[in-house]
Structures are given as C-alpha cells and as structure tokens.
Amino acid sequence: MAIYPNIFKPIKIGTMEVKNRIFLAPMGTAFGEHKVHKPTERMAAYYAARAAGGTGLIIVEQSVVQQRGLWSLNGGGLWSDDFIPGWKKLVDRVHDAGGKIIIQVGHLGRSTIEAFNGGLKPVAPSAVPDHYLDNEVDELTLEDIEEFKRDFVEATIRCKKAGFDGIEIHCTHGYMLASFLSGRTNKRTDKYGGTLEGRLRLPLEIIQLVRRELGRDYPIIARLAAHEENGGRTLEETRVVAKALVEAGLDGLDISSGSYSELDWEIPPSYFGYAMNMDNIEKIKQSVDVPILASGRITEPRLAEQLIAEGRCDMVGINRAGIADPEWGKKAGAGDTESIRRCIGCVRCIDAVFSGALRCTVNPFVGKEDEIKITPAEEKKNILVVGGGPVGLESAILCARRGHKVTLVEKNYKLGGQVNSAAVPPHKYEVGSLITTQTYEAEKLGVDIITGVNVDVDFVKNSDADEVIVATGAKHIIPNIPGIDKPMVMTAVDLLEGKKHAGNRVVIIGGNMIGCETAEFLAEYGKNIFILEMLSEIGQNLALVPKPYVLSKLNRLGVEIYTEAEVTSIEDDKVIYEKEGNEYTIESVDTVVLAAGMESVNELAEELKSLDKPIHVVGDADNVDIIMEGLASVYDKLLDI
Known part of the structure; x- marks a missing residue:
C-alpha cells in the first residue's frame, strides 16, 4: 500500500486526467530567449525534469x-x-517525461517595466502606479480593452495549437486582470x-470568449489570490469572484495569496507557517x-497527503x-522522503530571477x-574532503556518485x-x-564521515x-x-x-544579514540591541522578499540602528563610534557582537600546495558568498575529478 495514497490518486480537471495530485505552480524562471521571448531548451529541460x-x-x-x-x-x-x-517543443518534452502541461496566460499591467517591453508605457485599469516601481501608468481606454480581449483570445488559440493540455488565466498577484478585480487598483x-x-x-468576458473559441472540452482554469493585504480584495469578495469565474466556464481554480504589492504573501518566506493559505482556500472551495x-x-509529503485526505483541496x-x-513526487511515491531536498524558504530564487534567471540555494542543477x-x-x-559544511558534504556526494572512494573529515563533532x-x-x-538531507545522501553513497578531527598537512601526507x-x-x-x-566581545557565530x-545591553557591529538576524534573535528575548553599521543602510545582503519584514520587525522590537557609524573603541562597559565627524557613546554595554563580515579560512589550502597532490578549494574557503554560490x-x- 502506498504511504501517501491520496496524493497519488488521479484527478480530472475538465477533460484532462492528471496521474496524481501534485502540480508545479507557475513561477517565473526567466529561462526564455533574451529579448526574443521564445522558450528555450533550457526552459524545456527545467520543466521536463x-x-x-x-x-x-x-x-x-x-x-x-x-x-x-512583459515581466522580464x-x-x-x-x-x-x-x-x-x-512552445510545442517544450510541450513535447514534458509529455515525453510523463506529465500534463498547461500554460499561464496573462499581462503584467501596471507592474511591467519599460526596459523589458521595448519602451512601451505600462497600462492598467486605472492610472494607479505600481507599489514598488512608483511608475507612470496609462488608464486603458474602452478601445484598448477591446484590443486586449482580442489579443488574449488569440494568445490562447496559440497555446492550444502548441499542444498544451489546457490554459491558466492569470487573475492574481496584482497584474492586469487582478488589477481589474481589486478596488485598490480599479x-x-x-x-x-x-x-x-x-x-x-x-475577467468574465475573457473567460467566456476563450471558452467559446477553444471549445467546451478544452481545460481552462484561472489563478486567483485568496485575498490581498493593505486594502485590497477581501476573502469574502474572493468567494464571490471565484463563484462568478467558475460559472463563466472554468474547469478549476488555482488559489494563491497576496499580490505584487505584498510580495511576501505572494512568495511566502520561512517566517510564514506551512500551508499558510489553507484556511482561506478551504472557504473558497x-x-x-x-x-x-x-x-x-x-513542502512536506505528509502535509500534502493530509490536505488531500481531509478534502481541503484537490x-x-x-x-x-x-x-x-x-524528484519530490517520485521520492514521495517511493516513501523515500529522507532524500528530498527541502525548500528552506530563503526566497533567494526570486533574487536570482530578478537579477538574471532562476536559481536555488539547495539545488545547483536548476537551469542546468x-x-x-x-x-x-x-x-x-x-x-x-576537508570540511563538513554544506559545500564539503556536496563535494563528497558528487565524488561518491561518480564512483570515487570518499572520506570527509570535519574538525567539529557536528556536521554543518x-x-x-x-x-x-x-x-x-x-x-x-x-x-x-546531505548527510543522509552521503552516508547512503558510502562516504566515510569522520568528525572531531583537525586536518593538517601531516594528516594528508599520511592518508591514502x-x-x-x-x-x-x-x-x-x-x-x-x-x-x-x-x-565582552564575541562573534555572532x-x-x-x-x-x-x-x-542585556548588546551592541552588534555590522548590519548585514548576520547582524540583522542576530539582532532579531536577541531582541526576541527582550534584550536591548544596538546595531552599528558603516554603510548607509542595514540588511544589504538580505534576500529581497523577506528584507522588509526583517527590518520592520527590528523596528517593532525596538532595535536601535545607527548607519554610517564607525566604531572607534570598545571599553569595559561602553562602545564609542563616529558618525558624520561627531563622536558618540553607547553606555552600560554588557556584550559586543561582531558581525562585520566573513573571510576565507584557507590556511590549509595554502599549506597543502607543497604536496604532490591535486588540491581543489571550494565554497567560502575560496570565495566568501551565500550557500547558493558555494554549492x-x-x-x-569538481565534475572532472
């Protein structure tokens, strides 16, 4: 008997039968052809995988x-x-891989950027600027709306010709159709x-026109946010909207949350609970x-199973x-959930999309x-392999997969x-x-893991x-x-x-991600926290989506933040700093925490150069950066070792 029987029951959406209850929700990859906007082999490979x-x-x-x-x-x-x-080539690859595939059809509306769309001014139901861009937006005329409807229908015809099993009409996240639905923007x-x-x-006219053109048997769904924050559409309004959209001819609804104006609701980071939208979704259902x-x-198969079993979603x-x-689905089906690489909710994937193309902190294969x-x-x-952090473990996994005999040595008694x-x-x-997960993978592959041993040149000389x-x-x-x-001085680590x-009174020197998160950690215990940062702002390397939340929380917790501040002296119970040529003192300081950046630990790498062995330096030991870059x-x- 399957461990998760409900996840793996087939389901029909209109005339389309899907083999299980797992779907990859739509999210921009920016894997399309640059400025040409056609799908690429890279995009096809990503979805096919x-x-x-x-x-x-x-x-x-x-x-x-x-x-x-255009959005990119x-x-x-x-x-x-x-x-x-x-698009047909992409569809064929997904079909060959055993999946059904539909495409989300939409328009960014007021949230487009002229640099992306050939210099065309954004249009929307009303001349309300985008929350982040604060841009100039033209209000659509009635003639513009008629043209938009024609273009929308023609686009969906192309989707059907390309072989997609259905389409999803984008009615969420503050883009064109969502902007029409919300009183905040319409x-x-x-x-x-x-x-x-x-x-x-x-939205109703478009659904009806598309249904008439594509036929009753062609699956059509729509994506809709359960609610919007900050004066946007309420859940009760959404229930009315959902009912009307379905009556207009939809075969299903894909329910998300939030909008581009509240990005963390649209793309929830780790500070949101699991299945954070389910109470709202259940009411819409x-x-x-x-x-x-x-x-x-x-993110977890057991949670997905529970949601389906309880009838809270389909x-x-x-x-x-x-x-x-x-391979989340395949591993869940086999009961091998220990080998699933979990999303850690860091939302660095969004930073990557905005700066080029989709990447993932824990999966270096994305896009490759x-x-x-x-x-x-x-x-x-x-x-x-010397070092048992994420990069050392990943190195051991790669080499073991290629058939090498791998020994990993970590100086501490705990990996990580x-x-x-x-x-x-x-x-x-x-x-x-x-x-x-990495430890599980490494052990499964036969990696010999040794902890509590410090590797030096003699250790390497005496090894095989x-x-x-x-x-x-x-x-x-x-x-x-x-x-x-x-x-009184200590490092954040x-x-x-x-x-x-x-x-009780703590000065943190450095307002980068480590400094901010350490301040949040201590402030939640009621401690009085001061952050001193040399640059003009704090949180420079926080991820885009959670950054506003973290900074807002520091403010709510009463953390005192001083930017463009250079610490000049630490005394027994005080910290002295300079700002704009003036000297200031924080009195009655109990603790000073250092969070002013990191530097490589590469002394061993330098010492090993004297040996007649190939030496490979990876991760922070070579160049300090985030986990994504290290993996x-x-x-x-190391692929050619």
Whole structure:
C-alpha cells in the first residue's frame, strides 16, 4: 500500500486526467530567449525534469498576450504565431517525461517595466502606479480593452495549437486582470469599474470568449489570490469572484495569496507557517464545485497527503519545493522522503530571477538540467574532503556518485559548518534540513564521515588520498578596533551556537544579514540591541522578499540602528563610534557582537600546495558568498575529478 495514497490518486480537471495530485505552480524562471521571448531548451529541460520527477501537472510561468505586458527581458511571449513552434517543443518534452502541461496566460499591467517591453508605457485599469516601481501608468481606454480581449483570445488559440493540455488565466498577484478585480487598483467609473460586478466584467468576458473559441472540452482554469493585504480584495469578495469565474466556464481554480504589492504573501518566506493559505482556500472551495489547486508553503509529503485526505483541496502545489527537488513526487511515491531536498524558504530564487534567471540555494542543477551530467569517473580515486559544511558534504556526494572512494573529515563533532548558527535565528530552522538531507545522501553513497578531527598537512601526507578537496569555510572578520579582545566581545557565530552568551545591553557591529538576524534573535528575548553599521543602510545582503519584514520587525522590537557609524573603541562597559565627524557613546554595554563580515579560512589550502597532490578549494574557503554560490562552485570545479 502506498504511504501517501491520496496524493497519488488521479484527478480530472475538465477533460484532462492528471496521474496524481501534485502540480508545479507557475513561477517565473526567466529561462526564455533574451529579448526574443521564445522558450528555450533550457526552459524545456527545467520543466521536463519536474515532470520526470513525478509531478503530475506542470503549469508554465506567465507568458503574455501583448509585448507591453512583459515581466522580464527573458519572459515568454504569446502575441505572435512565431512563438508556437518553440512552445510545442517544450510541450513535447514534458509529455515525453510523463506529465500534463498547461500554460499561464496573462499581462503584467501596471507592474511591467519599460526596459523589458521595448519602451512601451505600462497600462492598467486605472492610472494607479505600481507599489514598488512608483511608475507612470496609462488608464486603458474602452478601445484598448477591446484590443486586449482580442489579443488574449488569440494568445490562447496559440497555446492550444502548441499542444498544451489546457490554459491558466492569470487573475492574481496584482497584474492586469487582478488589477481589474481589486478596488485598490480599479478606480474606473465606466462599466469595467465601480462595484464588484463592474470589476468582474473584463475577467468574465475573457473567460467566456476563450471558452467559446477553444471549445467546451478544452481545460481552462484561472489563478486567483485568496485575498490581498493593505486594502485590497477581501476573502469574502474572493468567494464571490471565484463563484462568478467558475460559472463563466472554468474547469478549476488555482488559489494563491497576496499580490505584487505584498510580495511576501505572494512568495511566502520561512517566517510564514506551512500551508499558510489553507484556511482561506478551504472557504473558497466551499463556494465552488470545481477542483481546487492549492499552494503556499506546502513542502512536506505528509502535509500534502493530509490536505488531500481531509478534502481541503484537490491538488497540492509544490512550486519552490519542486524547484529544490525536481524528484519530490517520485521520492514521495517511493516513501523515500529522507532524500528530498527541502525548500528552506530563503526566497533567494526570486533574487536570482530578478537579477538574471532562476536559481536555488539547495539545488545547483536548476537551469542546468541538460548541462550538468554526473558520469562515472574513468579512474576511481581516493578523495579526501576537508570540511563538513554544506559545500564539503556536496563535494563528497558528487565524488561518491561518480564512483570515487570518499572520506570527509570535519574538525567539529557536528556536521554543518555555519549552517548550524544560520539555523538559530527566528524562522531560520529550515536551513538545517539541507545538512540533514546531505548527510543522509552521503552516508547512503558510502562516504566515510569522520568528525572531531583537525586536518593538517601531516594528516594528508599520511592518508591514502589521491586528491584533496578543501571546504574549510569562512570565519568572522575581526576588525582592528581598540578593545576588540575584551571578554565582552564575541562573534555572532559563537553566540548563535551557544558557545557564548550575551548580556542585556548588546551592541552588534555590522548590519548585514548576520547582524540583522542576530539582532532579531536577541531582541526576541527582550534584550536591548544596538546595531552599528558603516554603510548607509542595514540588511544589504538580505534576500529581497523577506528584507522588509526583517527590518520592520527590528523596528517593532525596538532595535536601535545607527548607519554610517564607525566604531572607534570598545571599553569595559561602553562602545564609542563616529558618525558624520561627531563622536558618540553607547553606555552600560554588557556584550559586543561582531558581525562585520566573513573571510576565507584557507590556511590549509595554502599549506597543502607543497604536496604532490591535486588540491581543489571550494565554497567560502575560496570565495566568501551565500550557500547558493558555494554549492554551485562544487559543480563548476569538481565534475572532472
């Protein structure tokens, strides 16, 4: 009997039968052809890998019906027949991998950027600027709306010609159709505005037109946020909207949350609870009689099983869980949940999309599914990996998969490196799941793991290692400040790992991610926290989506923040700093925490150069950066060992 029988029951959405209840929710990858907006082999490989890994239904990211509505220089287009062949190739790859595939059809509306769409001014139901862009927006005329409807219908015809099993109409996250539905952004006084009935008019007309053109048998669903924050659409309004959309001809609803104006609700980070949207989704399900697709921090198979078994939704969206591990479905089906690489909720994937293309902290294969090939090594070697953090473990896993005999040695008695301290601040515990899964993988592959041993040159000389991988990580930079060696001074890592303890009044030197998260951790215990940062702002390396929340929380907790502040001296119970040429003192200080950046620990790497062995330096030992870059360096440097 299957461990998760309800997840793996087939389901019909209209005429389309999906083999299980798992779907990949739509999220931009920016894997399209740059400025050409056609799908690429890279995009096809990404989606096909998720289908091959057991995801029953793939929903391709938003692709737009007009060039004016683009979301990225690499976003997908549907406004010309020229796009059909590329989409057909992508569809074929997903079908060959055993999945069903639909595409999300939409328009970014007021949230587009002119640099993305060829310099065209954004349009929307009303001239309400985007929350983040604060841009100039033109209000659509009635003639514009008629053109938009025609273009939308023609785009969906192209989807059907390309072989998609259905389409999803994008009615959420503050983009064009969502802007019509929300009184926050729709200020029109004609038939397309005003009351909820008026705001519903355009989405309903589009559904009816598309249904008439594509036929009763072609599956059509829509994505809809359960609610919007900050004066947007309420849950009760959404229940009315959902019922009306279904009656207009939908076969299903894909329910998300939030909008582009509240990005953390749209893409919930780790400080949101699991299945954080389910109470709202369940109420919407009670209002309609079509399958409900649910998403929002559904990361664990046992949770997905429970939601389906209890009838709270009909399908579970694994979006970022599916990014982190494309074989989420296959592993859940086999009961091998220990090997699932969990999404850790860091939302670095969104930073990557906005700066180029989708990547994942825990999965360095994202976007390289056809590029990274792990093949058996021609010559099997003895490999010594020094360092048991995430990069050292990943190095050991890669080498073991290629058939090498691998020994990993960690100086501490606990694996994980700085992940152990990174997992301590509020809502960051999921980071530790990476080490748990990597350790499971490494042990399963036969890696010999030794802890509590410090590797030096003599250790390497006396080992049978043919090649050595140095993944010794990084350490805190100790700034040259008078008094830095006083007993009250400690590093953030030592504090978070419980090696040292803070008093009541704490000065944190450095306002980067480590400094901010340490401040949050201590402030939640009621301590009085001061952050001193040399730059003009704090949180420079916090991820885009959680950054506003973290900074707002520091403010709510009463953390005092001083930017452009240079610490000049630490005395027995005070910290002296300069700001704009003036000297200031924080009195009655119990503890000073150093969080002013990290530097590589690479002394061993330098010492090993004297040996007649190939030495490979990876991760922070080579270049200090985030975990995402460290894991990527493993596959950049070690694939040919």
